[in-house]
Amino acid sequence: MxxxxxxxxxxxxxxxxxxxxxxxxxxxxxxxxxxxxxxxxxxxxxxxxxxxxxxxxxxxxxxxxxxxxxxxxxxxxxxxxxxxxxxxxxxxxxxxxxxxxxxxxxxxxxxxxxxxxxxxxxxxxxxxxxxxxxxxxxxxxxxxxxxxxxxxxxxxxxxxxxxxxxxxxxxxxxxxxxxxxxxxxxxxxxxxxxxxxxxxxxxxxxxxxxxxxxxxxxxxxxxxxxxxxxxxxxxxxxxxxxxxxxxxxxxxxxxxxxxxxxxxxxxxxxxxxxxxxxxxxxxxxxxxxxxxxxxxxxxxxxxxDSEKYLARLYGSTIEKWREEGYDVSELEAEISYSKIKDYEARIQRLKQLESELSSLNIKGMNKIKAKLKDPRRVEELEEEVSLLKQALKAINAARTALIETGKLCDVSEAEEILRRAESKFGTGDYAGAVSDANECGRVLEKIKERSKPEIEVELPIKSLKPNYWKASSLILKNKGNMHAEDVRIEFSKEVEVRGLKELSIKAGEEKKITISLKPKEVGEVPVEVRVSYKDGVGREYFSERTFIILVSEEVPKTPPPVVAETLPPESVSKHVTPGISPAEFTPSPTTPRTFPPELASRYTGVEYVGRGGFARVFKAKRKDGKVVAVKIPAVLDEATGKSFLREIENWTKLKHENIVRVYDYNILPIPYFEMELCDKSLAELDKPMDVREAAWIVFRIAEGLKYAHARGIIHRDLKPQNIMLKDGIPKISDWGLSKVITESSSSLASFTPLYAAPEQITGGVKDQRTDIWQLGVIFYELVTGELPFKGDNPVEVGMAIATREPIKPSRLNPEAKDVEPIIMKCLEKNKEKRYQSMEELQRDLAEYLKVEYKRSLSESRAKKDIARSKLFCGDLVLLSAMLRDYHEVLKHLSVLKDYAGEEGRKEIDMLIKELELRIKRKIEFDDELVERIKVLVYKVKMSRK
Missing domain, CATH: 2.130.10.10 (YVTN repeat-like/Quinoprotein amine dehydrogenase)
Incomplete structure (x- = not known):
C-alpha cells in the first residue's frame, strides 16, 4: 500500500x-x-x-x-x-x-x-x-x-x-x-x-x-x-x-x-x-x-442557499404569522426548513390551546393568554393549560362532592378549603388549586366517615287515662352532625299509638309530630320509644328511651318525676329467650313496670338502667352499701318465668373473673336476681378498635368461656350486648340461652341471628364450638367495625351464614392482617375445621399477643419509658399465667422484677421460688395461682419504683 x-x-x-x-x-x-x-x-x-x-x-x-x-x-x-x-x-x-x-x-x-x-x-x-x-x-x-x-x-x-x-x-x-x-x-x-x-x-x-x-x-x-x-x-x-x-x-x-x-x-x-x-x-x-x-x-x-430558498418559499407564511401576532423574530434571524416546520407545528398547537381555553369560558387568564403568541413557549403553555384543566376538573369534582355531602352533613370545614382552591385558581396558581381541591375531597370523605346522626326523642306527656286516646306531641332532635334518613319510631306494647310516620331530620334540626296514645295498663307505666334511622351512606342506627307515664282515672296536677334513660345509638338489642324452667314455679299474671315495692326495703338509690333479655335492669344500693344491678322480669307469664329461672339455674354455678357475678336471687316476694354492676357493654365501644386491644379482650372472654365449658355449660347467645366491661375487664352476661352440654343440644332455641353459628341456623347439634363461632363474629366486628354476615331480614342473614364466605378482615382494616387467620378459623362453617376448644383459640391468640407485647416492650425500653415497659411486661406475665405456662411466667417475672418497688421485688422473689418448687414437684397450675399472679401484677403496675 x-x-x-x-x-x-x-x-x-x-x-x-x-x-x-x-x-x-x-x-x-x-x-x-x-x-x-x-x-x-x-x-x-x-x-x-x-x-x-x-x-x-x-x-x-x-x-x-x-x-x-x-x-x-x-x-x-x-x-x-x-x-x-x-x-x-x-x-x-x-x-x-x-x-x-x-x-x-x-x-x-x-x-x-x-x-x-x-x-x-x-x-x-x-x-x-x-x-x-x-x-x-x-x-x-x-x-x-x-x-x-x-x-x-x-x-x-x-x-x-x-x-x-x-x-x-x-x-x-x-x-x-x-x-x-x-x-x-x-x-x-x-x-x-x-x-x-x-x-x-x-x-x-x-x-x-x-x-x-x-x-x-x-x-x-x-x-x-x-x-x-x-x-x-x-x-x-x-x-x-x-x-x-x-x-x-x-x-x-x-x-x-x-x-x-x-x-x-x-x-x-x-x-x-x-x-x-x-x-x-x-x-x-x-x-x-x-x-x-x-x-x-x-x-x-x-x-x-437554503435560507434564501426558504425565505422565498415560506416568506408569505412567515408574514402571515407576524400579522396574526405571533413572535417570529427568532425564526427570521436564522431560517431553516426544520425550524419553519417546527414553528408551523408550534403555532398549530398554540391555536389548538387557544381554542381549548375559549371553550372553557373562563374569565381572566391574562398570564396564559400572553403566552399564546409565543411559539417558543408552547411546551410551557401546554403544561400550564393541562394543569389548568386538572385544576378545573378537581374543583368541579370537589364542588359536586361538597353539594352531595352537604345533603348528608355539615361541610363547612371543606367549604373553606374549596374557597381557597378557587382563589388560587383565580390567581393562576393551578398546582395549588389542584392540591386544595383534592384536599377538599379527602376532608369530605373524612367528614362522612366520622359524622353520624344522633336522634334524641322527647315525649312531653306525663299522664294518661286508661283506655282513652289522647293527642300528644313527639319531639325528635338530631343532635349529630349528619342528616338522618328513614327515621322510624316504635312504641312498646304498653300503649297503642296512632299518627307515627317516617321522617328525615337534618343535622341540628328538631321536628315535632302529633301522635295519639292510648294506654293498656294502669299505674306508673314505663313506655319505651325506640327510634331507628340511617345516615346518607346507608349506615344504620337506633336509640331507645323509656318514659314513665302515670295512667289513672284521675290525672294529678303535678305529675311524678320521669324515670328515663337514653341509650346511645347502636347500644340496644332485642333478646328473646324462651326456655324450659322448673315445674314448681307458678308466675303471677302481672308485675309492676317500675322497681317493685316488694323489694324497696332492700335497696336505696334505685335507677332504671335498661332492658336486658327478658328483664328490666336497675342500678341499686344494698343496705351494706354495695352497688349492684337488680334484674326483674318485664312481664310475668309462664314462658318468661321459665326463662328467668333457667337463667338463674346455670348462671349461679359460674364464678369467674370474666363472668358477671350473681350475688343473690329468689322468686319471692317477686322473681329477681342481684348481680355485679358493670360500666358498659362491648356494643358501646367505638369500632374498629385497636387490634391488639381487641385480641386481649377476646382472649379474656375465652378465659371465661373455657371455665364455663369445663363445667359443661355453653352460652349459645354471645354478642357485644352480652359482654359487659368493668374496669376494662370483659365479663360475660345473660346466660339465658345457656345449655348443659350433656343434655340434648339439638333442640331449637331463640338466638340473635347476626351472631348465630351455622348449626343454629340449620338446627344441628350445638356445642362449645358454637361459642367459638360467635366469639369469632365478635372478634371480626371489633377489628373491622362490620359484621361478617348481613341481610335485610333474618332469612337473608341466615342464608349468608350458611352459604357465603365473609370478606377477609384485612380488606376492611389492613391492621387486622395478623389476626385474620384466627378469625377465619373461628368462622369455619364446618365445626371440625374450627378451633376445637377455647384452649386452642387462646394458644393462637397468645402467640400473636406475645409478639405484640414483646415488640412494644422493646420499643418502650429503648425509649426508657418505664411506665409502658412495666405495663407490657406485666401483660406478658398475665398472658403466660392464663396459659398455665410455668416457664414463660418465670421468664417474664424476672424482667418485671426490674420495674417493681422493694416490696414488689420481694413478692416476686417468693413467687419465683414457689413456681420453681411447683415445677420440681409437678404441681398443677391451678386457678388460685392465676388469681394470685393477677393481684401481684396489678400491684407492680400501680407501684412507683
Missing part, C-alpha cells in the same frame, strides 16, 4: 485538477467545483458543516478535500473503494474496500482495519464518530464502536449494499436484496419494508426518517415507523441517496446522469446533469453543501 499526504505546498498539480466553476444552477444552487479522479467515483461523503469532503474512487484511492476543492490527502487501498463516510468535524473517516476491509482513519492516518467475509459495499459513521456501520457482501450488517470493537452484527440473507447511521447513532438503516431494514442502536429490528426491486442505497436522518434509492428508478421516503410518505421516479436506477441531518432535504444520484435535490415533502427543487451515471451523493447536515460522485470520474461539489 502507498500512503501519501498532499499538503498545499507541493501539490500544485493535483490542486489544478479541482476546477473552480461557481456555475449557477438556479437562484439558490451553485456548482462550486469539480475534481476528476482516475476512475468512476463510487462513494462520497461531506462533513456536517461542508468543510471537508471525502471520496472513494474506482482507482482504489480515498480522496480528502476541503470546501475549496483543495486535495488535502489521498490513501491507496488494496482494491477499489466502494464507500466512504466522514464524521461531523471531519476528524474521522471510514472507508469500505473491495478487499473486504473496513478502514478507519483520523487526520493523522489509519487507526484500524476490520476484515469482513467479502467486499464492503457501504459504510457510515455517526456525527461524533462513536459508532461505525458497515454492509458487506457476506450478507451481514456490522456495528462497531470507535475502537473497532464489533458490538453486533445482523445477517440479512443477501448482499448488504448500503448502510447509513443517524447523526447520534440511534438509528441504523440497511438495504439487502429488495428489503429496507431499520434498527436501533442495540441491533433490534424496528421495521423492514420490501420494495418491488433491488435497493441500491439508503440513508437515515437524525429522527429516524429513511430515504432509499432503487433499481426501479424510484427514490422512496419513509417515516420512522416504516410508512412510505412519497416516491419520485427518475430516468434510471437510483444508485445513491442522502438525507440531511434533520430530514429536511434529500439528494439522489441516478443512472440517467442526474443529481436530484428534493425537500422533505418530495418536491424537486433542482437537478443537475453530469457527464455520466451518478454513483454516489452526500449532503451536509443543514443541506448547504452537496457532493456527488460520477461515472466520469468527477467529484461534483454544490452550494445551496
Amino acid at each position: 502507498v500512503f501519501g499526504w498532499f499538503k498545499k505546498k507541493g501539490s500544485e498539480e493535483l490542486k489544478k485538477k479541482a476546477k473552480i466553476l461557481k456555475r449557477k444552477i438556479n437562484k439558490f444552487t451553485t456548482l462550486l467545483w469539480i475534481y476528476k479522479t482516475g476512475g468512476y467515483v463510487d462513494a462520497v461523503s461531506v462533513s456536517a458543516d461542508g468543510s471537508y469532503i471525502i471520496a472513494g474512487s474506482d482507482d482504489g484511492r480515498v480522496y480528502f478535500f476541503n470546501r475549496d476543492g483543495e486535495l488535502l490527502w489521498s490513501y491507496e487501498t488494496d482494491d477499489k473503494v466502494y464507500s466512504v463516510s466522514v464524521s461531523a468535524d471531519a476528524s474521522y473517516i471510514v472507508a469500505g474496500s473491495g478487499d473486504g476491509g473496513v478502514y478507519f482513519f483520523n487526520r493523522d492516518g489509519l487507526l484500524w482495519i476490520y476484515k469482513t467475509g467479502d467486499l464492503v459495499h457501504s459504510v457510515s459513521i455517526s456525527s461524533n464518530a462513536s459508532y461505525i456501520i458497515a454492509g458487506s457482501g457476506d450478507h451481514n450488517v456490522y456495528f462497531f464502536n470507535r475502537e473497532g470493537k464489533l458490538l453486533w452484527s445482523y445477517e440479512t440473507g443477501n448482499d448488504v449494499r448500503s448502510v447509513s447511521i443517524s447523526s447520534d447513532g440511534s438509528y441504523i438503516v440497511a438495504e439487502s436484496g429488495w428489503v429496507v431494514y431499520l434498527f436501533n442502536m442495540e441491533g433490534k429490528l424496528l421495521w423492514s419494508h420490501k420494495i418491488g426491486s433491488d435497493v441500491y442505497d439508503v440513508s437515515v436522518s437524525a429522527d429516524g426518517y429513511v430515504v432509499a434509492g432503487s433499481k426501479d428508478y424510484n427514490v422512496y421516503f419513509f417515516s420512522r415507523s416504516g410508512e412510505l410518505l412519497w416516491s419520485y421516479k427518475t430516468g434510471g436506477p437510483v444508485y445513491s441517496v442522502s438525507v440531511s441531518a434533520d430530514g429536511s432535504y434529500i439528494i439522489a444520484g441516478s443512472d440517467d446522469g442526474r443529481v436530484y435535490f428534493f425537500n422533505r415533502d418530495g418536491e424537486l427543487l433542482w437537478s443537475y446533469e453530469t457527464d455520466d451515471k451518478v454513483y454516489s451523493v452526500s449532503v451536509s447536515a443543514d443541506a448547504s453543501y452537496i457532493v456527488a460522485g460520477s461515472g466520469d470520474g468527477g467529484v461534483y461539489f454544490f452550494g445551496f
Whole structure:
C-alpha cells in the first residue's frame, strides 16, 4: 500500500485538477467545483458543516478535500473503494474496500482495519464518530464502536449494499436484496419494508426518517415507523441517496446522469446533469453543501442557499404569522426548513390551546393568554393549560362532592378549603388549586366517615287515662352532625299509638309530630320509644328511651318525676329467650313496670338502667352499701318465668373473673336476681378498635368461656350486648340461652341471628364450638367495625351464614392482617375445621399477643419509658399465667422484677421460688395461682419504683 499526504505546498498539480466553476444552477444552487479522479467515483461523503469532503474512487484511492476543492490527502487501498463516510468535524473517516476491509482513519492516518467475509459495499459513521456501520457482501450488517470493537452484527440473507447511521447513532438503516431494514442502536429490528426491486442505497436522518434509492428508478421516503410518505421516479436506477441531518432535504444520484435535490415533502427543487451515471451523493447536515460522485470520474461539489430558498418559499407564511401576532423574530434571524416546520407545528398547537381555553369560558387568564403568541413557549403553555384543566376538573369534582355531602352533613370545614382552591385558581396558581381541591375531597370523605346522626326523642306527656286516646306531641332532635334518613319510631306494647310516620331530620334540626296514645295498663307505666334511622351512606342506627307515664282515672296536677334513660345509638338489642324452667314455679299474671315495692326495703338509690333479655335492669344500693344491678322480669307469664329461672339455674354455678357475678336471687316476694354492676357493654365501644386491644379482650372472654365449658355449660347467645366491661375487664352476661352440654343440644332455641353459628341456623347439634363461632363474629366486628354476615331480614342473614364466605378482615382494616387467620378459623362453617376448644383459640391468640407485647416492650425500653415497659411486661406475665405456662411466667417475672418497688421485688422473689418448687414437684397450675399472679401484677403496675 502507498500512503501519501498532499499538503498545499507541493501539490500544485493535483490542486489544478479541482476546477473552480461557481456555475449557477438556479437562484439558490451553485456548482462550486469539480475534481476528476482516475476512475468512476463510487462513494462520497461531506462533513456536517461542508468543510471537508471525502471520496472513494474506482482507482482504489480515498480522496480528502476541503470546501475549496483543495486535495488535502489521498490513501491507496488494496482494491477499489466502494464507500466512504466522514464524521461531523471531519476528524474521522471510514472507508469500505473491495478487499473486504473496513478502514478507519483520523487526520493523522489509519487507526484500524476490520476484515469482513467479502467486499464492503457501504459504510457510515455517526456525527461524533462513536459508532461505525458497515454492509458487506457476506450478507451481514456490522456495528462497531470507535475502537473497532464489533458490538453486533445482523445477517440479512443477501448482499448488504448500503448502510447509513443517524447523526447520534440511534438509528441504523440497511438495504439487502429488495428489503429496507431499520434498527436501533442495540441491533433490534424496528421495521423492514420490501420494495418491488433491488435497493441500491439508503440513508437515515437524525429522527429516524429513511430515504432509499432503487433499481426501479424510484427514490422512496419513509417515516420512522416504516410508512412510505412519497416516491419520485427518475430516468434510471437510483444508485445513491442522502438525507440531511434533520430530514429536511434529500439528494439522489441516478443512472440517467442526474443529481436530484428534493425537500422533505418530495418536491424537486433542482437537478443537475453530469457527464455520466451518478454513483454516489452526500449532503451536509443543514443541506448547504452537496457532493456527488460520477461515472466520469468527477467529484461534483454544490452550494445551496437554503435560507434564501426558504425565505422565498415560506416568506408569505412567515408574514402571515407576524400579522396574526405571533413572535417570529427568532425564526427570521436564522431560517431553516426544520425550524419553519417546527414553528408551523408550534403555532398549530398554540391555536389548538387557544381554542381549548375559549371553550372553557373562563374569565381572566391574562398570564396564559400572553403566552399564546409565543411559539417558543408552547411546551410551557401546554403544561400550564393541562394543569389548568386538572385544576378545573378537581374543583368541579370537589364542588359536586361538597353539594352531595352537604345533603348528608355539615361541610363547612371543606367549604373553606374549596374557597381557597378557587382563589388560587383565580390567581393562576393551578398546582395549588389542584392540591386544595383534592384536599377538599379527602376532608369530605373524612367528614362522612366520622359524622353520624344522633336522634334524641322527647315525649312531653306525663299522664294518661286508661283506655282513652289522647293527642300528644313527639319531639325528635338530631343532635349529630349528619342528616338522618328513614327515621322510624316504635312504641312498646304498653300503649297503642296512632299518627307515627317516617321522617328525615337534618343535622341540628328538631321536628315535632302529633301522635295519639292510648294506654293498656294502669299505674306508673314505663313506655319505651325506640327510634331507628340511617345516615346518607346507608349506615344504620337506633336509640331507645323509656318514659314513665302515670295512667289513672284521675290525672294529678303535678305529675311524678320521669324515670328515663337514653341509650346511645347502636347500644340496644332485642333478646328473646324462651326456655324450659322448673315445674314448681307458678308466675303471677302481672308485675309492676317500675322497681317493685316488694323489694324497696332492700335497696336505696334505685335507677332504671335498661332492658336486658327478658328483664328490666336497675342500678341499686344494698343496705351494706354495695352497688349492684337488680334484674326483674318485664312481664310475668309462664314462658318468661321459665326463662328467668333457667337463667338463674346455670348462671349461679359460674364464678369467674370474666363472668358477671350473681350475688343473690329468689322468686319471692317477686322473681329477681342481684348481680355485679358493670360500666358498659362491648356494643358501646367505638369500632374498629385497636387490634391488639381487641385480641386481649377476646382472649379474656375465652378465659371465661373455657371455665364455663369445663363445667359443661355453653352460652349459645354471645354478642357485644352480652359482654359487659368493668374496669376494662370483659365479663360475660345473660346466660339465658345457656345449655348443659350433656343434655340434648339439638333442640331449637331463640338466638340473635347476626351472631348465630351455622348449626343454629340449620338446627344441628350445638356445642362449645358454637361459642367459638360467635366469639369469632365478635372478634371480626371489633377489628373491622362490620359484621361478617348481613341481610335485610333474618332469612337473608341466615342464608349468608350458611352459604357465603365473609370478606377477609384485612380488606376492611389492613391492621387486622395478623389476626385474620384466627378469625377465619373461628368462622369455619364446618365445626371440625374450627378451633376445637377455647384452649386452642387462646394458644393462637397468645402467640400473636406475645409478639405484640414483646415488640412494644422493646420499643418502650429503648425509649426508657418505664411506665409502658412495666405495663407490657406485666401483660406478658398475665398472658403466660392464663396459659398455665410455668416457664414463660418465670421468664417474664424476672424482667418485671426490674420495674417493681422493694416490696414488689420481694413478692416476686417468693413467687419465683414457689413456681420453681411447683415445677420440681409437678404441681398443677391451678386457678388460685392465676388469681394470685393477677393481684401481684396489678400491684407492680400501680407501684412507683
